[in-house]
Amino acid sequence: MFTKPESGWTFLEIGDFSERASYLTDIPNDCLDAFIYALQNNTPIVIYFDAEGWEYYLVCSWCQAYIILNKEKHEIITIDKNIREIAKEFIKDIEENIDEWANWECYDDKDDNQIEEIKSELKEKLLKLKTLI
Numbered sequence: 001m002f003t004k005p006e007s008g009w010t011f012l013e014i015g016d017f018s019e020r021a022s023y024l025t026d027i028p029n030d031c032l033d034a035f036i037y038a039l040q041n042n043t044p045i046v047i048y049f050d051a052e053g054w055e056y057y058l059v060c061s062w063c064q065a066y067i068i069l070n071k072e073k074h075e076i077i078t079i080d081k082n083i084r085e086i087a088k089e090f091i092k093d094i095e096e097n098i099d100e101w102a103n104w105e106c107y108d109d110k111d112d113n114q115i116e117e118i119k120s121e122l123k124e125k126l127l128k129l130k131t132l133i
Helices: 027-041 083-096 098-102 112-132
Strands: 009-014 017-022 045-050 055-060 065-070 074-079
Touching: 009 055, 017 045, 017 065, 027 045, 027 083, 027 112, 055 083, 083 098, 083 112, 098 112
Parallel strands: none
Antiparallel strands: 009 017, 045 055, 055 065, 065 074
């Protein structure tokens, strides 16, 4: 779903959709918070991504997901995965690159202790999301 974050960028690759996403939004926490809230409250989610020049939204329901892309033209792309399937992919991606995601918004101005705190917070949210799935 997400490529390994590098220099403030990642790619969201889901279904036939692949677009970049910038550090201008807090992708790991935005996604974790949205999935946790949705699964706790039985609601769909909408997550915003900034691609620096355009934007898009990931909308997930219990049946399937959509990408609403605002680029040169507005598009709605259907993804044949439900909220739980996408949440599982997201968990896997964050766990595989936890160090890079912990450093996602640091802009090289946080020390190792602060990075470890962020990493710990991400792990707590991941555990919570796993229990909800």
